[in-house]
Amino acid sequence: xxxxxxxxxxxxxxxxxxxxxxxxxxxxxxxxxxxxxxxxxxxxxxxxxxxxxxxxxxxxxxxxxxxxxxxxxxxxxxxxxxxxxxxxxxxxxxxxxxxxxxxxxxxxxxxxxxxxxxxxxxxxxxxxxxxxxxxxxxxxxxxxxxxxxxxxxxxxxxxxxxxxxxxxxxxxxxxxxxxxxxxxxxxxxxxxxxxxxxxxxxxxxxxxxxxxxxxxxxxxxxxxxxxxxxxxxxxxxxxxxxxxxxxxxxxxxxxxxxxxxxxxxxxxxxxxxxxxxxxxxxxxxxxxxxxxxxxxxxxxxxxxxxxxxxxxxxxxxxxxxxxxxxxxxxxxxxxxxxxxxxxxxxxxxxxxxxxxxxxxxxxxxxxxxxxxxxxxxxxxxxxxxxxxxxxxxxxxxxxxxxxxxxxxxxxxxxxxxxxxxxxxxxxxxxxxxxxxxxxxxxxxx
Numbered sequence: 001x002x003x004x005x006x007x008x009x010x011x012x013x014x015x016x017x018x019x020x021x022x023x024x025x026x027x028x029x030x031x032x033x034x035x036x037x038x039x040x041x042x043x044x045x046x047x048x049x050x051x052x053x054x055x056x057x058x059x060x061x062x063x064x065x066x067x068x069x070x071x072x073x074x075x076x077x078x079x080x081x082x083x084x085x086x087x088x089x090x091x092x093x094x095x096x097x098x099x100x101x102x103x104x105x106x107x108x109x110x111x112x113x114x115x116x117x118x119x120x121x122x123x124x125x126x127x128x129x130x131x132x133x134x135x136x137x138x139x140x141x142x143x144x145x146x147x148x149x150x151x152x153x154x155x156x157x158x159x160x161x162x163x164x165x166x167x168x169x170x171x172x173x174x175x176x177x178x179x180x181x182x183x184x185x186x187x188x189x190x191x192x193x194x195x196x197x198x199x200x201x202x203x204x205x206x207x208x209x210x211x212x213x214x215x216x217x218x219x220x221x222x223x224x225x226x227x228x229x230x231x232x233x234x235x236x237x238x239x240x241x242x243x244x245x246x247x248x249x250x251x252x253x254x255x256x257x258x259x260x261x262x263x264x265x266x267x268x269x270x271x272x273x274x275x276x277x278x279x280x281x282x283x284x285x286x287x288x289x290x291x292x293x294x295x296x297x298x299x300x301x302x303x304x305x306x307x308x309x310x311x312x313x314x315x316x317x318x319x320x321x322x323x324x325x326x327x328x329x330x331x332x333x334x335x336x337x338x339x340x341x342x343x344x345x346x347x348x349x350x351x352x353x354x355x356x357x358x359x360x361x362x363x364x365x366x367x368x369x370x371x372x373x374x375x376x377x378x379x380x381x382x383x384x385x386x387x388x389x390x391x392x393x394x395x396x397x398x399x400x401x402x403x404x405x406x407x408x409x410x411x412x413x414x415x416x417x418x419x420x421x422x423x424x425x426x427x428x429x430x431x432x433x434x435x436x437x438x439x440x441x442x443x444x445x
Contacts, residue, residue: 004039008336012040012329016313019325020044024203025298025317026210027055031231032329033239033310035339041232047198047316049210060188060197060228061314063299064292067227068157069241070176072107072276074164076253077179083167086275093163098138101146103163106156107275108261112144113153117221127219130162150262150273154224161223172223183248184240189229197228198316200296213296213318225294231312238289238303238310241277258288258305282327284387285334291323300326308339347374353398356423357415362437363428377401379413379428403429 012032020028027045031038043055078084084093086104091097101111118140119128128136144151161172168175173191181189188194201210218226229237244254260272260279272279277288285304292299300322303310311329313322350358350372357377361368367382371390380390391406399415411429418424426433432440 001038001041005337008333009040011332011336013042015325015328015332016042016044019313019320019322020315023315023317023320023322024208025315025320026201026203027059027198028313028315028320029055029057029059029061029231030311030313030325030329031057031235032333033235034333034337035308036239036243038232038235039333039337043231047196049199049201053196055198055316056196057232058188058196058230060190060193060195060230061299061316062193062198062200062292062294062297063189063227063229063234063314064225064294064297065154065157066229066234066290066292066299066301067223067225069237069276069290069301070180070227071157071160071164071172071223072257073180073241073249074168074172074175075103075107075160076257076275077249078164078167080250080253084163090159090163093166094134094159097134097159099140099142101156103160104261104275105146106153106160108273109150109152109156109264110147110262111153111156112142112146112148112151113155113159114141114143115151115153115155117155117158121219121221125214125216127217127221130158130165130220133158133220134162150264154221157224158220158222161220164223179248183245184237186229186233186237188233189227189237191222191226191228193228198297198314200294200316200318202296202318203320210317216295225292229314231314234299234301234312234314235310238301238312241288242303242305242308242310280323280327282331285330287327287330289326293318298322302326302330304330304334307334309333347372350377353421356421357426361426361433361435363431363433364439365437367437368433378406381407 016028016030026049027047029043031041041057043057045055047053047055047059088103089100091100105111118136121127164175165172200213202213203210241254257275258277259274262273264271264273270281278290280287287302287304289302296318297316298320299314301312309330311326313325358370368379370379377393378390389406391403391408393401393413394404396402401413403409403411408429414427416424
């Protein structure tokens with residue numbers, strides 16, 4: 001672990017100490033990764049109050065709904081392998097399913113399905129097995145029209161775990177261990193607690209004591225909230241989602257996961273949800289990650305792709321909201337020890353047939369500049385703010401390109417050439433793009 005600046009370490013330790021005290025949590029473990037390296041970790045308080053065991057960075061905590069990020073990654077791997085499509089309805093993979101939202105809507109909590117499984121599991125503390133869940137699925141309510149708006153659903157992720165099994169032919173837990181935990185280097189993430197592990201509590205509201213909480217085995221709900229892990233390993237998972245190994249998960253797919261699908265709150269528009277990832281605006285930053293809650297445990301994972309920082313905070317108390325702590329850990333790390341920007345490097349020259357496309361063009365009188373940058377064709381209108389992205393293209397055929405990110409994503413760019421090979425004009429998203437400014441004219445004018 002590189003030596004962390006003393007002032008940063010002190011500020012991070014204080015944030016954790018103040019939160020542990022003010023939120024009245026028996027223990028709190030936290031970690032920070034910066035530019036791919038672990039730079040700080042800590043644990044304060046009691047992992048087991050009765051036994052007098054102190055928490056350490058090696059202590060496992062229950063992760064709750066951070067499990068959903070693994071389920072979503074599994075679904076996206078299977079999509080990339082051609083085993084499913086995000087627009088598939090549920091019954092394509094679970095024959096006879098009583099509800100049929102698309103996989104995309106299940107991933108983004110826009111399916112409209114009720115929040116919890118239909119077996120009153122939080123009353124009985126018994127969670128149905130997958131076959132039983134499917135047999136009784138007709139009893140589950142569609143509480144909102146599918147696609148209407150965000151509505152968090154553990155039932156949706158229970159069903160997605162079954163989809164992983166059906167599409168891959170591998171039991172869900174085995175799939176996660178073999179194709180996610182191991183490739184991402186996670187040695188202390190598991191579906192059952194592995195010592196040392198914290199015991200879960202609920203702080204008594206009117207006294208300085210704690211109550212024990214129930215130990216929940218989640219059954220079919222495992223793909224929504226079963227996992228245990230350490231703060232460091234959860235940070236490593238966040239770093240993987242931010243910059244994955246292409247052999248395991250495509251970087252384009254990871255970017256897709258953190259692309260907003262729905263807004264989760266409609267008053268300030270500070271939070272949204274992607275494909276299995278919670279998205280949060282904090283000032284000028286957009287963070288991705290997830291929160292987690294199970295009886296006796298609260299967890300948060302947040303990462304900033306722009307700043308290359310990942311943070312995790314895990315507690316063994318049922319009510320200790322930790323999102324603000326997570327945001328503060330990111331802010332403080334970025335303030336005290338920002339990652340240097342990538343230096344500009346001389347790249348390969350553009351292909352011969354691309355060179356005539358580069359330079360200044362116009363859509364009517366709007367100036368548009370095409371460049372070859374880092375091996376890609378890009379276009380950018382004059383007047384865009386610094387934070388607004390350029391359009392990026394990928395070649396489909398010799399003179400046909402597709403906009404893969406930025407303005408007009410998904411639209412085609414068609415290049416029309418003169419007999420000598422020079423470019424006469426381009427058509428982008430249906431609009432003519434010309435070398436000189438001027439009003440559009442009908443043919444022959």
